[in-house]
Amino acid sequence: MNTLVDERSDVQFAPMRKRENLDDFRAELRVWLAATVPPGWQEKMKGADTTQYVAFQRWWVSELLKVNLATPHWPRDWGGEELSLRHQIIIAEEMAKACAPDPDLFTISFYHLPATLFGYGSPEQRERYLEGAKNGREVWCQGFSEPGAGSDLASLRTKAEHKGDVYIVNGQKIWSSYGMYADYCLLLARTNPAAPKKQAGISYFILDMKTPGITIRPIKQITGEADFAEVFFDNVEIPVSNLIGAENEGWKIAQATLSAERGLIVFGLIERLALAFERDLASAKDTWLQDDQLRREYGMLHARMRSVRLLIRQMLRETEENPEVGGAAALAALIKLNWATLLNDYTLFLVRAEGIGGLHAQPSVLGGGQNTGIRINDFLKSYGWTISGGSNEIMRNIIAERVLGLPKA
Amino acid sequence: MYKNSAALEELRRSIRDVLENECPIEVVQAHLKSRNYYDAALWRKVAELGWLGLAIDETYDGLGLGIDALAVLYQEVGRSAAPVPVLGTLLAADAISALGDEVQRQHFLPLLISGEVRAAVSDPAQPPVPLVARNDGSVEVSGRWAFVLDGPAADVFLLLVEVNGRTGFLVIERGELNVEHFPITDLTRGLAHVWIEGQLFSKEQVLIAGDFLQAKQALLLHAAIAVTADSVGGTEAVFESTIEYLKIREQFGRPIGSFQALKHRAADHKAALVGAMALYEDVVLRAALGQATQPEVLEAKALAVSTYSEVGRDCIQLHGGVGFTWDFRPHIFVKRALLNAVLFGTIAQNLDASVWELAA
Numbered sequence: 001m002n003t004l005v006d007e008r009s010d011v012q013f014a015p016m017r018k019r020e021n022l023d024d025f026r027a028e029l030r031v032w033l034a035a036t037v038p039p040g041w042q043e044k045m046k047g048a049d050t051t052q053y054v055a056f057q058r059w060w061v062s063e064l065l066k067v068n069l070a071t072p073h074w075p076r077d078w079g080g081e082e083l084s085l086r087h088q089i090i091i092a093e094e095m096a097k098a099c100a101p102d103p104d105l106f107t108i109s110f111y112h113l114p115a116t117l118f119g120y121g122s123p124e125q126r127e128r129y130l131e132g133a134k135n136g137r138e139v140w141c142q143g144f145s146e147p148g149a150g151s152d153l154a155s156l157r158t159k160a161e162h163k164g165d166v167y168i169v170n171g172q173k174i175w176s177s178y179g180m181y182a183d184y185c186l187l188l189a190r191t192n193p194a195a196p197k198k199q200a201g202i203s204y205f206i207l208d209m210k211t212p213g214i215t216i217r218p219i220k221q222i223t224g225e226a227d228f229a230e231v232f233f234d235n236v237e238i239p240v241s242n243l244i245g246a247e248n249e250g251w252k253i254a255q256a257t258l259s260a261e262r263g264l265i266v267f268g269l270i271e272r273l274a275l276a277f278e279r280d281l282a283s284a285k286d287t288w289l290q291d292d293q294l295r296r297e298y299g300m301l302h303a304r305m306r307s308v309r310l311l312i313r314q315m316l317r318e319t320e321e322n323p324e325v326g327g328a329a330a331l332a333a334l335i336k337l338n339w340a341t342l343l344n345d346y347t348l349f350l351v352r353a354e355g356i357g358g359l360h361a362q363p364s365v366l367g368g369g370q371n372t373g374i375r376i377n378d379f380l381k382s383y384g385w386t387i388s389g390g391s392n393e394i395m396r397n398i399i400a401e402r403v404l405g406l407p408k409a
Numbered sequence: 410m411y412k413n414s415a416a417l418e419e420l421r422r423s424i425r426d427v428l429e430n431e432c433p434i435e436v437v438q439a440h441l442k443s444r445n446y447y448d449a450a451l452w453r454k455v456a457e458l459g460w461l462g463l464a465i466d467e468t469y470d471g472l473g474l475g476i477d478a479l480a481v482l483y484q485e486v487g488r489s490a491a492p493v494p495v496l497g498t499l500l501a502a503d504a505i506s507a508l509g510d511e512v513q514r515q516h517f518l519p520l521l522i523s524g525e526v527r528a529a530v531s532d533p534a535q536p537p538v539p540l541v542a543r544n545d546g547s548v549e550v551s552g553r554w555a556f557v558l559d560g561p562a563a564d565v566f567l568l569l570v571e572v573n574g575r576t577g578f579l580v581i582e583r584g585e586l587n588v589e590h591f592p593i594t595d596l597t598r599g600l601a602h603v604w605i606e607g608q609l610f611s612k613e614q615v616l617i618a619g620d621f622l623q624a625k626q627a628l629l630l631h632a633a634i635a636v637t638a639d640s641v642g643g644t645e646a647v648f649e650s651t652i653e654y655l656k657i658r659e660q661f662g663r664p665i666g667s668f669q670a671l672k673h674r675a676a677d678h679k680a681a682l683v684g685a686m687a688l689y690e691d692v693v694l695r696a697a698l699g700q701a702t703q704p705e706v707l708e709a710k711a712l713a714v715s716t717y718s719e720v721g722r723d724c725i726q727l728h729g730g731v732g733f734t735w736d737f738r739p740h741i742f743v744k745r746a747l748l749n750a751v752l753f754g755t756i757a758q759n760l761d762a763s764v765w766e767l768a769a
Contacts, residue, residue, distance in 0.1 A: 281768055289768055292757075299760030300715070302767070303708040307684035310691050337680045399679055400672035404652050407667040 016068055016081055026090050033098035036063050041101065042372060047363030050226075054181055057105040057367060061136035064103065071110050071134050075118070078130050085320040088264055089313075096271035102369055105178050107265070108140040108186065109133040115260035116186060116204070120245040120253045125206065129184065141182035143173040143207065143231060144254065150175075151394050153188075154199045154251065158233060160189035167191070167205065167243070169213075169236040175388065179229030180218050182209050186257060187238075192248050204250035206242040213237070223380045225364050262319055263332065266339055267312045269370055270305075273343065276371035277305055280350060288353040298353075301346050308338045330403045337395040340385035343370060347379035421481045427458060428489040434738050440492045441596045441741070446562040447527070448492045455493055456524025465502055469518035476631065477697035480638040480689075487642030490741050492597040494527050496635050497559025501528030501567050503631055507624035508577050508616040517565075517580070529563035529601070530578070532556070532753065533628045537571040540579070546612050548572060550579065553604040558752065560601025561590045568603065570615065576625075577617030579610065595744040630703070632753045633710045634696060640713040640749050641689050644682050644720050647742035651675075651724040658729070671727060678720040685709075685716040704763035711759045717746035 013032035018024040038044070045056065064070040073088055074080025083091075095102075103110070113133050117126050132138035149156035158171025169189055176185070185207040195201030209216070213236040218226035245253050281289070281298065288294040315331045347370075351358035358375040365372040370385075372378055386392050400406045431454050440448050455461060463478045465471025472478075479499065486495055502521045505514055520526040531554040538552030554568050566586065567578040585608070591600045652675060655666030665671055688709040695701040721743040725732040732739050750756060 281764075285768060289764070292761075295764050296757050296760040299708060299764040300711060300756075302764070303688060303712040304684060306691075306705070306708065307688040307712065310687040311683065314687065331683075334680050334683050337676070338684055341680075393673065396673040396676035397669070399676035400666075404672075404675055404679060406652070406655060406672050406675065407664050409663075409667050409669065 013067055016072070019081070019083070019087060022086065022090060025087065026094060029091065029094045030098070032067060033094060033100055037098050037100045042099070042365050042368050045365050045368060046374075048366050050181075050366070053366040054105065056101065057103060058136060060101045061103050061106055065135060070103065070106070070136065071114070074114055074134065078114075078126075079134055085262075085264075085316055089267065089316060092264060092268035093271055096268055096275060099272075099275075101367060102268070104367060105139060105181060106133075106136060107177070108142050108182075109136070109138070111260040111265075112142060112186060112257045113140050116244060116253060116257045119256045120204070120249075122241075122244075124241065125244065129206065132183075138183040139178065139181050140184050140186065141176045141179040141209075141229075142257070143176055143179075143185045143187040145175040146172060147174055151391055153254075154202070156188060156190060156202065158187075158189045159193070160191050160203060160205065160238065162191065162240070162247070165240050166237040167203075167240065169205075169207075169233045169238060171233050173231040173233075174219070174228075176229045176231055177227060179209075179231055180216050180226075185209055185231070188250050188254055191250075195248065199251040201248055202250040202254075203247050204244040204253045205238050206244060207236070207238055208242075211236050211238070221380075222383070223364055223377050225366065227384075263312055263315050263335070266335065267316060269343075270309050270312055270339065272369060273346070273371060274305060274309060277302055277346075279373075284353070291353075294349075294353050297349055301342065301349060304338070304342050305346070308335065308342055311335050311338065330399070333390075333395045333398040334403070336390065337392055337399065340382075340392055340395075344379075344382045344386050347371075347375070347382045351375045351379050417477060417481060420478060421485065424460065424482060424485040425488070427454065428485055428491055432489045432491045434490075434741075437490050437492060437597065437738075437741060438736070441735075444596070445492075446590075446599050447494050451491060452493050452524055452527070455495065456522070459522075461495070461498060461502070461524055462522035464499070465518055465522055466506065469514060470522055471518070475697045476634055477693050479631070480634055480693045483635045483638035484642035487639030487745070488646045490597050490643065490646070490738075490745055494529070494559035494562040494598070496632070496639075497529035497557075497563055498524075498527050499635075500530040500628060500632060501565070503628055504530055504533075504567050504578050504624065505580075505616060507627060508619040508621065510616075510618040512613075513580070513616060513618075526564045527559070527562050528565045528567060529557045529560045530567040530628070531569045531603075533569060533625045533632075534754065535569060537569040537576045540570050540572040540615070542572055542612070543609070547609045548579075548612055548615065549607060549609055550605045551607050553602065555602050556591060556600045557603055558600060559598065560588060560603060561599035563601075566603055567616070572612075572615055572617065575617045576621040577615050580614050580616060581605075581610065585610075593744075593748060595748045597741065597745060598748065626703075629753065630696060630701065630706055633706045633759075634693060636749050636752050637689050637692070637706075637710045637713040640710075640717040640746065641682070641686050643742050643745055643749075644685065644713075644717045647721050647724045647739055648678055648682060650738055651727050654728055654731075665729075674723060674727065678723065681716045681720060685713045688712055702766075704766045707754070707759040707763040710753075711756045711763070714746065714750045715756055718743070718750050721746040 015025055015028040015032055018028045061070055068081055072081040072083040076082050133140055144153060146156050146158060160167040160169045187205040187207040188202055190201050191203040192201035213234040215232040216229050219228045219230055220226050312335055315335060354375055362374045364377050432451055460482055462471035463474050467473040498521055502518060505517045521528060541549040543549060564583050566581050570579045586603050586605045589602045591602055593600055655671060656664055658665050692701050692706050692709040724739040728737055728739055731737045
């Protein structure tokens with residue numbers, strides 16, 4: 001893996017110095033990406049093991065840090081650039097065009113942690129944890145879902161009992177993305193089982209993943225990879241200073257965590273999907289393009305892709321114009337449903353379009369995104385979007401009740 | 410074009426207000442019973458308000474607005490399923506503006522704007538009927554034009570012809586040709602076959618002054634955007650009325666809209682509608698700027714008409730028993746949706762055209 005890294009030259013680029021002019025900013029990003037993204041990295045990451053994946057992620061973040069592109073949305077006081085949404089959109093567009101790696105190992109570190117700590121953390125917590133997350137030294141994961149608390153997150157049962165200057169945690173978390181590589185965890189646990197509403201008895205903690213009593217097991221997915229972990233707690237002690245906000249206020253804080261990235265991640269993925277549509281069509285001239293049914297299916301999927309792309313831009317524009325509203329929550333549910341369904345349908349379309357070749361079992365590209373070209377893997381992986389982050393069914397409930405005003409059951 | 414989206418919204422508001430008052434669902438239902446080809450009172454209103462002149466040049470007493478203003482009109486007409494032959498008449502005005510000489514424009518455009526004359530245009534994508542030019546300056550015509558939209562209500566027909574290697578439209582009054590109504594279940598619009606056998610017409614009746622290929626592209630773009638607009642407007646209307654019904658209809662002691670099986674279908678329809686609407690609004694904006702390409706417009710049309718058909722058909726089912734009755738509105742929209750799905754190319758033909766061009 002490190003052969004990839006060693007080949008890179010150390011030219012100095014400074015996109016941030018060109019931020020005043022959007023065109024110059026974009027142009028500088030482009031030359032930086034051209035010089036920095038290792039050509040053919042996806043091919044080389046095919047079949048890579050998890051150690052290589054983590055090393056590559058860390059290397060990519062170290063490159064991003066050199067030009068301050070890891071956390072450009074953070075406040076200046078914390079080493080960020082306070083970049084406008086418009087700048088961040090340009091970054092996502094250029095990253096997509098350059099097929100740059102996505103620092104997905106650091107999503108919680110770069111987005112969810114700051115959204116939580118800037119809103120609700122104590123000065124000491126910010127001082128202690130933000131720097132390590134920002135420079136990629138410490139990896140964060142999220143401990144929200146449980147086997148019995150998926151869509152119904154508020155029914156979570158992992159317990160944290162206040163005893164002296166610690167909380168004692170017992171229970172189990174699941175679907176913690178990259179939990180096996182994490183140094184710290186944003187943890188939700190029940191502190192008041194007797195609260196009148198289940199949402200009212202939940203608290204929010206910072207958990208050091210090296211604390212005794214923690215067992216971490218990767219979950220093997222239908223793709224054969226393991227992006228998620230389940231985490232078990234047996235009398236795990238968390239110092240009271242690691243409580244975020246007040247006791248039993250965790251549910252409210254969790255909402256801030258979950259709206260952290262404001263659609264930018266899905267925006268970047270749709271930009272990458274749009275490019276995949278172009279690549280896939282260009283490579284199908286002598287194959288499925290000649291088939292009437294498949295050609296027309298592609299046409300309809302292409303129309304849907306364009307519509308989702310327009311919708312996410314519309315949402316980001318609304319967020320930019322009115323940051324307090326945070327990008328019309330109603331539109332967010334409609335976009336999530338349309339995006340996840342489109343990705344699932346399109347990746348399956350490619351499997352079918354390529355016949356037996358579409359079923360060819362090949363090693364996955366760890367960290368290679370949603371459209372690696374390994375058709376069956378891309379299809380199986382797409383369920384990550386239809387199920388996680390609020391399943392399609394939960395999105396439909398939200399749309400039906402909050403957008404259409406249909407009565408609750 | 411309207412540079413100002415607030416002005417477009419004002420136009421939409423005013424058209425919607427008029428149609429809500431003049432063409433509520435009861436008026437549409439009365440029209441279905443009447444078996445007329447169009448609603449004459451509503452047509453007079455449409456003309457009086459100047460809607461037929463929205464996109465016609467100011468020289469001929471139009472308002473000189475663009476396709477974005479027309480799209481608003483088509484969307485609102487679709488929303489109220491208004492039984493008026495606007496598309497035939499406005500496509501004719503477009504064809505006369507593009508291909509007619511000054512005398513022809515001076516003659517026809519004011520008649521169309523005033524609503525005095527309703528027109529229909531044969532499909533510009535079909536092969537033209539060849540005319541025989543005679544030495545005395547007349548042309549001899551024998552031919553047939555099938556499925557002419559808004560033909561039953563038309564006083565004047567624009568029929569695609571070719572004379573001496575040039576393509577254009579022959580303009581004929583209804584009395585001069587044979588018109589056969591082709592009955593369709595969508596009673597808010599109409600189709601007709603027309604034919605002529607060996608008759609002579611003056612050469613002045615042929616519109617061939619302009620560049621036909623350019624005019625054809627523009628007409629097809631206009632038609633595709635009109636069908637797209639009508640479809641998103643109709644989808645909104647049938648969907649909104651279905652949601653209202655789900656909130657008031659009770660079974661098992663609660664509103665049927667509280668059942669998750671129905672909610673999830675409704676949510677899927679909303680998501681599809683929002684997607685089709687986003688693509689439609691984008692192509693209208695780009696068309697008004699003169700930037701819309703054929704594949705993007707045809708894709709928007711394919712998505713909008715298939716959304717209209719799919720959402721519409723399920724709106725009958727979501728209504729249950731009353732959805733199966735003539736007196737409830739879903740069937741009116743479903744019948745419009747199914748006609749839209751084959752107007753100016755089927756979904757398959759539109760997708761073929763767009764994907765081949767994307768791949769080129």
